[in-house]
Each structure stands twice: as structure tokens, then as C-alpha cells.
Amino acid sequence: MLPAVAEEKAVSLPSRWELTRDLVLHNWQSSCVDGWFGANKRGVVKVVTGAGKTTLALAIIERLQQTTASDLRVAIVVPTIVLLDQWYSEILKRSNLPPACIGFVGAGRSDSFEAGARIIIAVLNSASKKLAQDVQRSGISDRLLLIVDECHRAGAPEMRRVFETYSLGLSATPERETDISEEPDNGETGDSASLLPFESTVIGQELGNVVFELNYAEAIQQGILPPFSIIHYGLPLSEPESQEYKRLSREISDLQGDLQTRNRKGLGLIRWCKSQASKGDKRAARYISLLGDRKRLLYRAESRSAAVAQILQQHLGQNPEANAILFHESIDEVMSLFGTLREQGFQVVAEHSGFPDWMRARSIHLFREGIARIIVSARSLIEGFNVPAADIGIVVAASASVRQRIQTLGRLLRKNRLNEGGEKTARLFVLYTRDTVDELIYEKADWEHFIGAERNEYYRWDPFMGSVPVLTGAPPRRPPLSEDELTALALRPGDEYPGDLNQGASYSLDTQGNIRDENGIPIQPNRELRDLLVHGRRRAGRFRITPQKFLVFALEKDALGAWRGLYLGQLTSPPKSSSGSDIQASDSSATLGGDLYPLHRARGETFHVLQRDRRLIAR
Template sequence: MGAAVSNAQLSLREWQREALDRWIAADRCAIVEAVTGTGKTTLGLAAAADALGRGVRVLVIVPGVDLVEQWYHAARRTLGTVRIGRRGHLHSDRFGDVDVLITTVQSAYRDNFEIPDGPTMCIADEVHRYGSDSFSRALRTSFSERLGLTATLERSDGGVEEKLLPFFGVAITGCDFRRARADGIIAPVRVMTVPVQFSAMEYSKYRQIESTLSSERWKLISEYGCRDEPFGLFLQDVQDLAKDGDYRASRSAGAYLHAFSARRELLASSQAKLKVLHNLGSVLTGAGRTLVFSETKTSAQTAADALATAGVYAESVSSSNTSDERARLLRRFSDGHVTALAAPKILDEGIDVPEADVGIIVAASSSRRQMIQRIGRIIRPKPDGRAASFIVLYIQGTIEDPARGAHESFLEQLTEIADQTLDVPAGDAVGQLANWLGQSMSEVESARAMPRVQALTAVIAGQDVVDPVRTGIVSDCMLAGGLHADLATFDLLLSCMSILSAQQIEVLLLRFGIDGGPTHSVREAAKALGLAPRAVVRIEDEALGRLENQDVLPILDRLSRIDEPDEELGLSPLKMPTRIQ
């Protein structure tokens, strides 16, 4: 076994030291609850260092391949020269070759998964996931030491009481939001709730769905034996009936599940919410990163589209994306090329999401655990100490209305640490967010007039875009250079473009015909490069913007004003284009 780093060498927060001591005092068998963003992984690595220092091997169980990679790289940075392996997806390391093995639960619960003969510590990350009949098989009695980690020890079935606590023994409160705020671990928080109304047609549909849910629920409980409470067990029974019940029971269960999904989609995609989201986009174009939380893939995409039509570079991410596609989107989000991500449950846990300044909840989950995960994505401390801003959109008079008790425990935890909590009419939400983010309304109005707003609106509506995404000196010079430049001017244009990325150059060459070929519309360029049209708009806008803010701008400005040969530069005059109005 390699040399493991000692706990004395690890930099632990006060709550982490306290939780580690309490776990050791509980015979190294306990679950520690700590809200997202406060350092559960570091606590787990400290426990691993403790075990390795005593000659105990460590198995880390995680719910997905993304977390395998996160734990692996964190362990490599933290645990010294010990041998660390991975199991799951493309990796097949075994304990015979490593001291620490990080594996997906999908591998760990199999009967043929090999466990070393000697003392072994099990760290179960996102431990609430392992309360099911299948995944709980990964929690073997042969593990001599056990640490469960979770933001919220909560399940809608009886898995916590029946599977998890009997295995781990006790639950320890490590760090809740109040403690995190008091210790300065999380950012200051501001909360804005924004009520909206259904349209008449949406309300009529909502009432029909509610009627179906009520009648089918009564039938499923009274006639087909579904458990009434808790709701998670009722839903589990309904799903079982839908698959294995007799014809009438299966039909009733199917009707309930269909109505349940339809209500969720209706609440998340209401036109009033999308209108508020679109209006907020005029502020978000000048903000940092934004996360939008919804409940379905469709509503996440419509939310991203609503922001994009306001000029925000927004994308949706869901389980439909491959792991490579998700990683690529998260990198673009991290480096600022994408400034808003809309997602259903996939961002709730298990994925390392870059910090964001604004969180918008378009559809709130009924799960307190999921909502707490969402809070943690936004409240990470900001380098300059700025606050995290939350906006919760809800439809009045429905199951998501706080006045009717919706999300009471979630909102209570959020508001108790908030510096400011406001219930704001939809018409005032833009002004309030602008005020929070230090923007003037004139800046907001300028954002609404950006040329890229029209371009993004067009491509999302399925239309094409011919004119440049930005107007001004650079785009005029590029277009004129492509159509009329001689060789010397063409070389100079390429020299100016050398500050751009290869992809940005490719887009400009096609869009402006700088290489002597024809100009291409956005859709034509997208097809030629294998990109989405909105990606071409973004890349072109970023490229032109970069040229406007670099040392090359004076040269481009001079080129754009040449109406006779320039002997100093050795250039022929450029004939500037007539812009389509």
C-alpha cells in the first residue's frame, strides 16, 4: 500500500472535523448529511485517509460514471501515492491491484463483484440512492467500516428505515444551510417568488387533469389495493400495476400516470412562465451564468428557447445527451460560451456543475431532497462575495402555489438563510433582478435591441439568417473584404483573424465568403460545419465581438474607410456593402 496522506495534512472545515470525529466515535459506521456545495467529498476523502493510514482498503460507491471520474481525480489530488482504481463504464480495475477502488453502484451490487478478504471501508456517496431492493445489495455486511454521504437522507419509500439505517447505524447532521451560511461556506442568498396565471385554455386543461388524477387515485386505492401513504409507495404501487396488473387495474394505473405526467408538463411549460423567462433574459444577457431547473426534457428545451429568443446563449441538457455531450455542454457553460443551462433532474445530483449566479426554478420538484440539491448548485461562494439569486416561478391556485403549502420545507430552508425574500408580480420581476445584479433599465433595453436577439429568434423559429449577427465596422469590413478584396487585403483580414479560434475562423470564412467563395446563411454554414444553427449564431457573434475589442479593430476600421488605394498598407479600396434593412 502506498503512502497515504494523513488527516493532519488535509485542510478540513470545522464542520468536517466535527463530523469526522462523530463518525469515528460511532465506530466508523454512520451516514453524514451535508447540503450540496459544503464539501461532502472532502469529508469522504478524509475518512479514506484515516482508513488507509490503518491499512484498511477503501471502496467508494457512486451512482454514475460522472461521479466515478470526479472522485478519482479528487482522490489522486488528495491521497498521496496510494494506488487508486476505477470500475464501471470503460474501467475494470480490481482490488488486487489498488488500495482505493471507485465504482458505480451498478457494478458493486452484482453478485460477482469482488470484495477483498481483509478489512474494507465502504464510502457510499449519494447514499439515499441505495435504499432500493437492488442497489442495497451493494451494501455488504462484510464491510468493516461504513460511511454514507448525502445532502438529504430522504426517500419516498421506506428505503431509509428498512435498508440504509440498519446498515449504517446512525445519521449525523454534518452541515445544513444555516450552518453553512453562518460559517461563510455559501454565498449570501436572495429569493424572489413570482406568481403567474394559467391562460383560460391551460386552466381548463389543468382542471380536467386534476379530475382524472382524483378519480383514478380513489379507484387505485379502494379497488386495486394501492397504498395511500406515503405518496412514494402509492406511486410505486401504481407503476407496478401498470406493468403487471390485470386489464382494468393496468388501465387505471396507466390513466393516472399519463395524467400525472401531463400535469407536470403543463405546469412547467405554461405560456405565462415562458413569457417571464423570456423577459428575464434581457437581464441575464449581462449577467454571469444561470441554471434553469425544470421537470421534463420538453420543458427544459422550451425554457432554453425562451431565453435564447432574448439573446441569451442558452442550451438544454438532459438524459438524452451522451456523457460526452453533457461534458461538452458543461465545459461551454464553464468557459462562458454558453451562459444558461436548462435541465430537468439530470443536474440535481451526481454531476459537477460550474458555479452559477442565478437559479431559476420553472418547475419545482415535489421532492425536498431534489430541491435542496438544486439550491446547492447556486449557493457556492463567489470569488468577489456577490450574492446568489433565486427566482421561483409558480402558478397561483395550483399544487405549486406556496399559499397552498407547496414546497413548504424547501422554501423554509431557503428563506431562513436569505438576506432578502420577495414575492414579486410578474411585471416587476425584470426590474427587481436588474437591481439585484447591478444593471440599469437602459442596459436592459439595450440588451433587447442586440442584433443577435433577432438572429436567435429566427433560427429557433426555424427560419434562416442571411445578414451578419452583429452590425458595425467589423462585420461591414468582413463582408466587403470577402466580396471585393484583393490578395493583399485578404491576407490582412486573415492576419486580423489570427486571434480567433479555428472554429470561429471557419464560421467567418463561410458566413462572409472571405476565402473567395460565396457567402453562406446561418443554416448553410451550420450544415457545412455540422453545427446547430444557434451555435453558428453564437460563434459568429463571439468572433465579431472579439475583433471589436482587440488591437486589430483600428486596422479593420481603417480598411472599412478606404475609398482609394492605401499606399502605406499597399491596399486597394474596399467597396462597402449596402446593408439589408
């Protein structure tokens, strides 16, 4: 049970807070503390899970109170009640602060700084409004440190008032990621391959820039986290699955062409379609339905469960005492895989957020005690419970959140002991269906930078044919190159364009040789551009021009119907519209309905809706 907060006069507070007792900071933590103070006591720390972000935050609190703000208040915002408990336990364990000065918002509590709390740990959903109001009432905003754990989840408008003094964001991957199976097809149709960096997002602008970064390769190299290797298996669809996938993708592509506009692409198109579907738009509803059907088809590919069974048989055969954690992307698929493995005789339990807490706790207890050797979970494993280490990890279905999954599993894996007493580095397996949108996960992250090139192995494998995996040596796709990187490549006309296919202004060339921008407005005669198009044998079609280096590339579909770029050349200056103005690329990052507004730019007065009559507003 959480303790009550005492009145301030009844609490005996030490004048000098200690929050890192019995701890020796890693070099990266000491450097990070210095970096945060050097960044005007604001910013985001991007560090892999398990490296010690909580300890870092406690060190920052300690130094800030001892050197800058002796009357400090601290608000710690977390996404779950479980993390609230973990923060509270760590503060009690490491600090000289009395329990009565620590308050809570959420978990049935609504403590306040006004009532005497010095540190408040708040669950995000409860904190978004209550914490901001408390800070305003108590008048402590000039001496408040706001810490946002898993900061990529935060962003409620009411929180803006809390961001004004000292702030620290903590996250392993602060960039927001989306489910690739629900995104539009990549290339001239979506913006998913070029997600905004965190500092360009609204919450990033409020919390500050990334002031320190520690990736997995660096953490392993420094001995902070144990090493492991990642085995990537590209699995096939069966013939019926492949035919259905192509049918769904064709219909998705056709609808997409009808529904998207200049300012309604990528994720903006998805949001718009969901909104319109709720209003009865049949085409928008059909589009969303097709994306869901394709996602389920890929999740349920027969090769996934076959590959999982063979991986488990091999590794548990080598070491019967080993255990494995499996992640899938939906509760339905978790239960289906659980049933399949149980029928095959594996000692397996399931765990997901749809179970009551006691059932989840029991599953993890059975896994921890070795009664069950395998646990299958749907996304939620680390958020709920203290999970024991594992020898084998399998990402059964790889969504765009696969980086979080890898960091989660990397924290849980340990060196795998063999029967003969030897030892080998633990392995993490990532399964994806090849030649499908599954491969987009490799455009979203540079795996070699993220983990280390020597820790990634890429294979094609058909587990049904009894064949052994075939090493390919490279991922099926890579993140698009920047304009500077493309320029350094010295591309030649006719080469495949390895950049972002959504970057730059879009143009069309018709069969009469007329060139128009994406609004249908003709451009002024441009001999340099026309020569590039003639040399590239472009009689008609679409092409783009990048905004900085004026690289020109055509867009065309390959044999599978996926978009690809064909490099045509480089201009010395951008074309102008017939009105004489420069042509600007549509901004795929423009704020759309439903997006968070950049609150640091907001000006004006505050209004609220009257409770007695919601048709009325007042100051």
C-alpha cells in the first residue's frame, strides 16, 4: 500500500538530498548528467533499455537540488502503474528522503505539491491535467523538475505549463513508430519511411533536444549490457497466401490512388480514412478494412509458426534447461501460437494485457520457476511485471515497433549455457515475410548502427521444405539515404535511386511534353530539366525534385507493383511555376487534424467549455 503524504511542517527533510546511495555511476551516466546541465537543464536522454536511465535521473535530481534549487520539487510522469511502483521503490532504496514526502497521482491517489509533497510520481493519464493544475496552484513552477519516463508517449496539451523550467525526457526510442502493416504502401504514397526525428516532434520541442544518446552497440561495447546476436529470417508466403496478398495489395493501391491528395498522404491518409469511415464513407472504410485484412494475413502466415517450432526444437534440444520469450503483435495470434506450441508438446504459457493481473503474474511465475520453458506475449510483457532473463528471444511478427521489442528482449537475454558446459552468446530471432510490407521495418532503422554490424545475420528460409537457411549477407531494404549521402555516391542517370521516394516536390510529364506541378499548374520552360527527361527517355509519368540538392528521380512500379525510383540527374536550380514563384514541396509533416499542436508556439487566451452547458465557452 502506498503511504500517505504528510503535511510539509510535519516532514523532516534533509537539507541535502541523496538519491544515489551505494551506487557508482557509469561513465556514460556522468557524461550525460554534465550534458543535461550544459544544455540549460532541459533535454531528452535517448538510452537503450536496461542501461540505467532511472539511476541517471536520480543523479540529476540529486545534483540539481544540491547545487541549484535547494527547495526543489520533482514531478515524475510514467505511462503505467507498474512503473510508478518501480520508481517509488528505487527512490526509497537509494535516497535519504522520508516516504511521507513522496506523493502519487494515479493508482487511486491524488496527492499534491500544495499539500507538501516534494516528489510526485504520476501516471500519464492522470497527470496530464491534475499535475499541471497543482503546479499552477502551488506556485512552484520556477523550482520544478519534470521527468517524463517513456517520453514518446507523453504530449497532452495541459502538460505545457509543466514544461517551463527544468525538464528531462527518458526514452530508449523517442521517435514515434507506427505499425507498418497498417501504413500505406511505401514509395510515392506514404511518408512512413521518413519519420520526423524526435526533436522535430511537438513533444520533442517541448522537452528539448536529445542531449545524450547511447545505442545498443555502444552499451554492449562498454560492458553495460550483455552481447547477443540477431538472426533475421525472411520467410515465404504459401502460394494461396501470396495470391491473396497480391489481390489485397492491388486493391489497396487502387483505393489509395483515389483517396490521397497533396496534403493527405501516408499516415495523414490513414487518419483521414478512419475519420471518414466513422462518418459512413464506404471507400475509406473499405481501405481501412483491406489494410487490416492484409495485416492479419501476414501475421497468420503458416511459415511463422513452422519457423518458431523449428527454432525452439533446435535450441531446447541443445539445452533442455533453456527458456524462451516470444513476442507476437496481437492477442489473437498469441493465443493461436500458444495453442499450436502446446499441441506440439512444448512447456508454454501465454501472457497478454487481456488477462487479469493474477493470471499474468501466474504465467510469469511458472516461467520464472522453470515449470514453463516458453512464454508467448503480446507487446505488453515489460510494462506489467518483473520478468526473468531468457536464453532465446523470438520476435514472431515484426511491426514497426520492433526496435522496442529488440531492446526489451535484449535486456532479458543472457548467455546460453550448453549441455557440455560451454557458453555461447544468446540469440534473438526476427521473423518477417519477405517480398511484403513486412520488409519496411528495415527502412525504418539502421540495424547495423543500432545493434552493431557484426551482430546481425540475414537469411532466407523456407521452414516447410526442410531446407537450411540461406545466408544473404544484407537486409532486404535499408533506410533511405540523405541528399548529402546521395550526392557523395556520384549516381549516374539510370541508376536506381536509393533515397526517400517521398522527398521533394512532385511533378508530372504528359505525352505532349507538358510538365505540371502536383497542383496541376504548368511550370516555366526549363531547358535543363527537359534535357534530363529526354536523356532518361521519359515520355510521360511522375518524377520528383529534392529540396536541397535538386536531384531528379522518376517514379515507376516494379514487377511486384511496388514503387521504385530511377535517378535522372541533378539541376543547378529548381523549376518555377508559370506564375514565376518557386515550387515548394508539400510538407508531409504539416500538422493535421488530430495531431498535437506545437504548444511552445501558441499565443492567445485560454478558454474552457462550461459544464452546465457545453454549447458555451468562457475565459
